[in-house]
Amino acid sequence: MGTEQANRVRLRDLGIVIGDFPVGRLNAITDVAPVRVGHVTIREGDVNTGITVVALYEEEAENALYFWGKHTINGRGEMTGVQVLEDFGLLASPIFLTNLTSVGRVYNGAITYAFRRGRGLPTSGGWPPLVMGFDDRALNDLRRRVLTEDHALEAVEKAQSGPVEEGTVGAGTGAVAFGFKGGIGTSSRRVDLDGASYHVGVLTLANHGRREDLVVDGVPVGKGMTEPPPLNTPYGSVLSVVATDAPLTPRHLNALAHRAALGWTKTGSLADPDETGLVLAFSTGIAVRSPDEGSEYHLGLMTDAQASDLYAAVGEAAQESVLNALFKATTLTGTAGRTAEALSLDAVQQVIEKYRAFED
Secondary structure, three states, rough: HOOOOOHOOHHHHHHOOOOOOOEEEEEOHHHHHOOOEEEEEEOOOEEEEEEEEEEOOHHHOOEEEEEEEEEEEEEOOOOOOEEEHHEEEEEEOOOEEEEEEHHHHHHHHHHHHHHHOOOOHHHHHHOOOOOEEEEEOOOOOOOOOOOOHHHHHHHHHHHHHHOOOOEHHHHHHOOOOOOOOOOEEEEEEEEOOOOOOEEEEEEEEEOEEEEHHHOOOOOOHHHHOOOOOOOOOOOOEEEEEEEEOOOOHHHHHHHHHHHHHHHHOOOOOOOOOOOOOEEEEEEEEEEOOOOOOOOOOOOOOOHHHHHHHHHHHHHHHHHHHHHHHHHHHEEEOOOOHHHEOOOHHHOOOOOOHHHHHHHH
16 A cells, blocks of 8 residues: 555544444454455556455355345446346355446456356356446546456455555545545445444445535535546446345345435435446355255245345445545546546545534
């Protein structure tokens, strides 16, 4: 991690607290075991891009499949493997995030990884990789296509539990959000229910929004900022991966994904027709494995009433993940000399203080 990146802080480091639910130990998607996150970052002149991967299983859980759900707004991005997922309702692949013109090469790398782990198409009954793509042309020359199959394999190899690197990293390297430098952000919440504790975590790639719409903890921060000039892009995208260890059905996970998208709106994302919004949610609370011959599945599932707190919690986490992406991102100059300035954290605090004083 570079010095510039290390000097950036997360939302809560400035004393700004979103919502009512407690955060997980790391306040990251990796609070949901056994989730791991890995990045590959490429910064070479006009090329500013990369890969971020959310890996779903550990060595001892490699034969597991997981229930999943999704939510889409406008659908101008890419999400491979959806047809099989919708037909079977089970997720087996790591989730890769990258730019649109690199989806094919990352997909190829994901297949190679699956073959090496014994989870390729011939052996697993047909579980294609899941790659989410977005448009980062504001700072990245999409025509160059420098990402390779080896980069996809490297991203998975680097995936680890623990704190998640945020900001100008991985797939978020060339991202622009609310006219500022965007990137990768994450957050989590803990929900205590009937004597048990569950977690829901969100990892978001923020590449969307207009500066005048930016809201931080209910304060219209974007309207109070006039400098620097915003870098506007007409090709906005926001992608989120939601993980939970609560035992949810695919129907509940669809609803969870929807609530994550609602969390975006509290940061000022208005789902512009030219913007893409994709959310994928999965649960590690139920690992579906091939049963022994003659055995049956017995699944302990949450009810709708039990899941309601998770819906509220994921909205908080999604909102905070977008803001963490902005707070951790660093200034970057990319294609055609265009520069996306990092959000000034001092300016954010000043606007919030003035707003609160006016309220009082």
